[in-house]
Each structure stands twice: as structure tokens, then as C-alpha cells.
Amino acid sequence: MTARENDAAAAADGIALLLPSRAPKKKKWKPVQWLCFGIALIPIISFIVFSGVPVVMSFVSMFTEMDNNDLTTMQWNNFQNFVEVFRDERFWGSWGTTFWLATAQVVTLVIALVISVLLNAIRKFSNVFQVIFFIPYICSSIAIAIMWKWIFSTDLGVLNSLIGENIEWLNSYDHPTRLIWCVYITIMWQAPAYGIVMFKAALKNVNPSLYEAASLDGANGWNKFWHITLPGIKGVTLFLLLASITNGLAVFDAVTILAPVDWTGVAGPDDVGLTVNYYVYLKGVKNREMEYASVISWALFLVTFAISFFVIRARNKAAEEN
Amino acid sequence: MAIAKTEKIPPASAEVHSPAAGGSERRHKPIYAWKVVLYVLLAVYTLWLMAPFMIVLVTSLTSSDEYLAATEYIWWPKNPSLEGYQRLFMDDPYIFEGIPSIFLGFLNTMWITLLPLCSSLLQSCLVAYCYSKYTFPCKNFLFMFTVTLMFVPLGAFGFVGYMFYQNIGWTEGYASWLPLVVPGLFASVGTVFFLRPYLDGIGKEIIEAAEIDGMGFWQIFFVIVLPLSKPALIAQFIFGFVGGYNNYAGALVYLETAESQMWTLQIVLQKLIEYMAKSQYDYNFTCAVALMAMVPLIIVYLACQRFFIEGITFGGGKE
Numbered sequence: 001m002t003a004r005e006n007d008a009a010a011a012a013d014g015i016a017l018l019l020p021s022r023a024p025k026k027k028k029w030k031p032v033q034w035l036c037f038g039i040a041l042i043p044i045i046s047f048i049v050f051s052g053v054p055v056v057m058s059f060v061s062m063f064t065e066m067d068n069n070d071l072t073t074m075q076w077n078n079f080q081n082f083v084e085v086f087r088d089e090r091f092w093g094s095w096g097t098t099f100w101l102a103t104a105q106v107v108t109l110v111i112a113l114v115i116s117v118l119l120n121a122i123r124k125f126s127n128v129f130q131v132i133f134f135i136p137y138i139c140s141s142i143a144i145a146i147m148w149k150w151i152f153s154t155d156l157g158v159l160n161s162l163i164g165e166n167i168e169w170l171n172s173y174d175h176p177t178r179l180i181w182c183v184y185i186t187i188m189w190q191a192p193a194y195g196i197v198m199f200k201a202a203l204k205n206v207n208p209s210l211y212e213a214a215s216l217d218g219a220n221g222w223n224k225f226w227h228i229t230l231p232g233i234k235g236v237t238l239f240l241l242l243a244s245i246t247n248g249l250a251v252f253d254a255v256t257i258l259a260p261v262d263w264t265g266v267a268g269p270d271d272v273g274l275t276v277n278y279y280v281y282l283k284g285v286k287n288r289e290m291e292y293a294s295v296i297s298w299a300l301f302l303v304t305f306a307i308s309f310f311v312i313r314a315r316n317k318a319a320e321e322n
Numbered sequence: 323m324a325i326a327k328t329e330k331i332p333p334a335s336a337e338v339h340s341p342a343a344g345g346s347e348r349r350h351k352p353i354y355a356w357k358v359v360l361y362v363l364l365a366v367y368t369l370w371l372m373a374p375f376m377i378v379l380v381t382s383l384t385s386s387d388e389y390l391a392a393t394e395y396i397w398w399p400k401n402p403s404l405e406g407y408q409r410l411f412m413d414d415p416y417i418f419e420g421i422p423s424i425f426l427g428f429l430n431t432m433w434i435t436l437l438p439l440c441s442s443l444l445q446s447c448l449v450a451y452c453y454s455k456y457t458f459p460c461k462n463f464l465f466m467f468t469v470t471l472m473f474v475p476l477g478a479f480g481f482v483g484y485m486f487y488q489n490i491g492w493t494e495g496y497a498s499w500l501p502l503v504v505p506g507l508f509a510s511v512g513t514v515f516f517l518r519p520y521l522d523g524i525g526k527e528i529i530e531a532a533e534i535d536g537m538g539f540w541q542i543f544f545v546i547v548l549p550l551s552k553p554a555l556i557a558q559f560i561f562g563f564v565g566g567y568n569n570y571a572g573a574l575v576y577l578e579t580a581e582s583q584m585w586t587l588q589i590v591l592q593k594l595i596e597y598m599a600k601s602q603y604d605y606n607f608t609c610a611v612a613l614m615a616m617v618p619l620i621i622v623y624l625a626c627q628r629f630f631i632e633g634i635t636f637g638g639g640k641e
Contacts, residue, residue, distance in 0.1 A: 046508035161395035201635035301478035
């Protein structure tokens with residue numbers, strides 16, 4: 001039953017229930033219905049106050065100049081913030097790092113799918129494995145980043161001991177991109193946990209009779225995977241993709257530990273650890289130049305929105321087909 | 323029901339050949355080989371996930387004397403010691419009236435997470451109950467509006483709230499806690515959207531019977547609806563609790579410059595790491611801190627893992 005049908009049913013029932021005697025439909029509302037109206041306003045009002053107002057504020061501030069984020073000192077400044085952001089090399093550099101790290105989310109989805117298919121193919125210990133594979137989701141990304149920082153550390157780190165060399169992984173000015181790969185691995189270690197559990201639940205729900213029919217038609221394992229399993233989990237895949245894009249572009253936690261800012265305010269060697277959200281934080285919160293950080297935030301929002309738009313459209317299409 | 327289904331599902335990967343063909347003795351062998359490969363792959367992934375924990379655990383049990391003499395990672399300490407954990411109490415630079423910062427941070431995290439979460443869940447359930455079981459003015463419009471708000475991707479605006487709270491004076495002294503607590507106290511659009519289909523599934527007859535018995539709006543909610551929606555609420559609670567326990571970015575904005583007794587666990591973690599980065603031989607301390615921060619939630623998870631897995635896949639799995 002769709003939500004719309006439910007609504008209609010609920011509406012009919014509710015009126016029958018609450019206005020039992022010959023009351024003309026919908027003209028007079030009872031107190032309890034006004035109470036419901038008031039209750040239904042709670043989430044909307046709190047959203048407007050605590051999310052809407054700050055976002056509108058940041059929108060207005062983009063066109064102004066302020067002292068120390070103080071709204072009373074706001075002054076129109078002729079799009080100067082946009083010009084500055086556009087000319088800011090750190091801004092463009094942060095996009096490079098962000099997109100690079102966001103690809104980790106796609107790799108993550110593939111890993112999660114493979115692992116969940118493996119899990120679905122076994123019967124014994126399947127649940128034990130699943131319990132273990134979900135542990136990274138429970139752990140804080142800060143603690144995980146600390147663990148990996150220790151693994152990548154220079155003198156006594158595990159990685160260097162294993163390969164028997166003393167390589168600077170996190171702070172090499174000759175090879176600054178090593179740092180990004182370290183963050184990449186850290187993200188890839190943690191992120192599949194959620195996808196594995198979601199995919200596994202979805203694989204369970206794929207109609208088993210489809211597989212039987214395909215077997216009778218002589219389909220091999222790969223054909224079955226491609227033509228039955230993948231379409232069957234399309235909805236979950238797109239849902240996970242949507243979440244991954246939003247999270248991936250907002251990457252922040254792990255980089256702040258693996259690439260902490262030094263006293264000059266640079267994140268990692270050659271600023272390579274600077275992601276867009278990290279830059280927003282440094283500018284808006286640390287330096288209290290929120291008018292400047294707002295421009296970056298809105299750019300991030302538009303990019304996230306544009307990419308998610310296509311995924312949402314694909315998802316709606318998939319939902320209609322089913 | 324879902325469990326019964328799984329039994330029938332042939333494994334999705336390549337190992338099932340022809341169910342119709344005979345020669346059952348010959349068919350067993352390749353399946354066996356495939357299974358071994360599967361288990362080996364899964365074991366390798368398990369090792370990959372567990373290795374960082376083991377590495378950190380070993381280091382947390384190694385004394386700093388041993389590290390002073392070492393030239394590479396110590397795979398197994400000769401004299402395991404609890405020095406790293408003792409230093410949580412002795413060397414903590416942010417100790418507050420005898421309470422190590424990591425414990426105080428844990429307590430702060432608990433109330434900052436649980437108070438808004440419980441209040442918000444109760445309210446969200448109430449809102450979903452109104453939508454599901456009553457008609458009221460502008461109902462459909464309000465619901466459409468709620469759903470639209472939910473789909474706005476606000477992830478990019480995580481930090482812009484700082485300006486708002488700074489201007490209303492919520493970033494100074496103990497008021498720095500308010501931005502972390504107050505917005506979460508109210509019903510959230512996402513939770514309402516999630517709970518409504520579940521409440522729609524609760525039979526009308528039960529509500530009608532209760533009304534005939536003379537139960538009012540609130541009584542029906544607390545006595546019938548709330549207990550019946552427990553599975554959905556548990557699912558949301560788990561999401562909220564894990565998110566709140568591990569919340570770093572949100573807390574960092576408001577608590578980084580606050581006094582140390584106000585920090586949440588994740589902030590304490592970051593501050594301790596920052597502090598220890600300055601000295602050379604705090605490896606065991608660092609690792610002990612990281613483990614201590616993760617262990618409480620892992621224990622809760624292992625104890626109630628069924629609720630976690632079911633909660634996480636609740637709704638999402640049956641798109």
C-alpha cells in the first residue's frame with residue numbers, strides 16, 4: 001500500500017472516529033485535531049530554527065563583510081568574497097583532495113558488495129563474520145585515525161617495520177600524496193561496514209524463485225549475479241551511493257587527525273590534507289571568517305546537491321519499475 | 323520470515339551448477355573447493371579488520387622503556403606492562419578534580435547524547451502517531467513539507483551554524499553545550515518520516531477499541547502506540563546513539579575552545595593526541611587512550627549485536 005492510500009484511509013477513518021455524528025465533513029476541527037496540528041509543527045519549526053536560520057544567515061553573509069562573525073558589523077562588500085574564493089589556490093586544492101577521497105566511497109561500495117555476496121554464499125559462521133565486519137561502523141573515526149596514524153608512523157610504525165625501510169608516510173614533502181593514500185586506506189578500512197550489512201539484508205530479500213528459474217534456463221553464476229542479484233539490490237545500492245556521496249564530499253574527521261594543521265595553518269605537507277569541509281572549519285570557526293567560509297560551504301552544497309540529484313532520479317526510476 | 327527465506331536462497335555466486343543434473347558424488351567436490359576459497363577470503367578480510375586493533379593493543383601493553391631501546395615496531399613486549407593505562411590516571415594533562423579527562427569525557431558524551439536522543443525519539447513518535455491516526459488541518463501539506471525538508475542535503479552546512487550560535491551567545495562558557503543539546507531535543511523530520519509507515523502498520527482496530535474503552539489521545543499514545551512501536555524506536559535509538567557517541571566534527575566546533583571539563587569523549591581523544599604528539603615516547607599512552615575510547619561501545623555492540631544489525635537494516639533493507 002502506498003503512503004497516499006494510507007493517508008486516504010486514515011483520513012476517512014479518523015473522521016468517522018472523531019466526528020461520529022452527522023458533523024459536516026472537515027468544517028469544524030475538534031480540539032484534539034488542533035493538538036495534532038500543533039504537534040506536527042514541532043519538527044518543522046525546530047528544523048527552521050536550528051537548520052534553516054543558520055543556512056539563511058550564511059547565505060546573506062556571503063555578500064557581506066563582518067568582524068569576527070559578528071552580525072551587527074555586517075557590511076555589503078560587492079561580491080568580494082566570491083572573487084577572493086575564486087582566486088584562492090587553497091580552495092581549488094581542497095577540491096582535488098576531496099574528490100580524490102570521495103572515490104574511496106565508490107571503492108568501498110564495491111568491497112561491501114563483494115563481501116556481502118561472499119557472506120550470502122556461506123551458511124556456517126555467516127553471522128559471526130557479519131558481527132565482526134560491522135565493528136568498524138561502531139568505532140569513532142577519530143580512534144580509527146589514531147590507530148592508522150600509529151601504523152603509518154615513521155620510526156617504530158608497523159608498516160615501516162614490515163617493509164624494513166624508514167619511509168615518511170604522513171609528512172613527506174617530496175611525496176605529499178602519500179598522506180592522501182594513508183587517509184584513503186583509513187576510510188576504506190572503516191566505510192564498508194555499513195554497506196556490508198545493508199547489502200546482506202538486501203540479498204536476502206531477492207526472490208529465490210528467480211534463481212531457480214534461471215538455473216532451469218541454464219544460467220551460470222555470473223549471469224545470475226548480473227541479471228537477478230544486481231537488479232534486485234538496485235534500490236539499496238542507490239541509497240548507499242547517495243549516502244556515500246554526501247559523506248564522501250563532507251570528509252573531515254580522519255584528515256584532521258592524519259593531517260593536523262601546523263602553526264602556520266597548513267594541513268599536511270603542501271596543504272595536501274586540506275579537504276573542502278576542513279577548509280570551511282579552518283576559515284569559519286578557527287579564523288572566524290564565516291562570510292568567506294559560507295561561500296565555500298555553498299559551493300560544497302551545490303556540488304553535493306547536483307550529484308545527489310542524479311542519484312535520486314535514478315532511484316525514483318528504479319522504485320517505479322518495481 | 324526473512325530467516326526462513328534465506329534457507330531457500332541458492333548462494334548468489336558461482337558455485338551452484340545444475341540442480342537437475344545427476345552424479346551427486348562428483349558434484350560435491352567443486353562445491354567444497356569453492357567453499358574453502360570463500361572462507362579463506364572472509365578470514366583474510368577478518369584479519370585485515372582485526373589487525374589494527376591487535377597492533378594497538380600490543381603497543382598499549384608495551385612499556386616506554388622498551389620503546390626507548392627499540393628500533394622498530396615491537397611485535398611482542400618482553401615485559402608486558404599496564405603503564406599506558408596507568409598513565410591515563412597519572413599523566414593526564416587535563417585531569418579535573420582527580421577524574422581523568424577520558425572518564426569525564428565519557429560522562430559528558432553520555433548525557434549530551436542520551437538526553438536529546440530520548441526526548442527527540444519520544445516526540446518524533448508522537449508526531450508520527452498524529453500523522454498516522456488522526457486527521458487535522460493542513461495534514462497533507464505539512465507532511466509533504468516535512469518530507470521535502472528531510473531531503474535537503476544539509477551535510478555541507480555542518481559548520482555554518484557556528485555563526486548563528488556565536489551571535490546568540492551560545493559559544494561561551496557552559497553555554498557551549500547548548501548547541502549540542504538543544505537542537506536535538508525536538509522531533510526530527512527524518513525520524514518522523516521513518517516512523518510513520520511503521521505506525522501506519524499498527525491496526526486501526528486496536529485504536530478504535532481503545533477509544534471505545536474511553537481512552538484519550540495521550541493515554542492511547544503512551545499505553546498502546548509507544549510500546550507497539552518499540553522495534554522502530556530501538557532502530558532509531560541505535561543510529562542516534564552510535565552517531566552521538568562518535569560525534570566529533572559537531573562537538574569540535576563548540577567545545578574546542580571550551581574548558582576541559584566540558585569536553586566530550588571524542589574531543590578528549592583529539593586533545594590528548596595533540597598533546598602527546600609533542601613528546602616522543604607516549605606510544606603506549608596513545609594506544610591505550612584510543613582503545614579506551616572505543617571499547618565501551620564495542621562491548622555494548624557485542625552484547626546486543628542482534629539489535630544493532632536488525633536496527634541498522636530496519637526499513638532500509640526493504641526499499
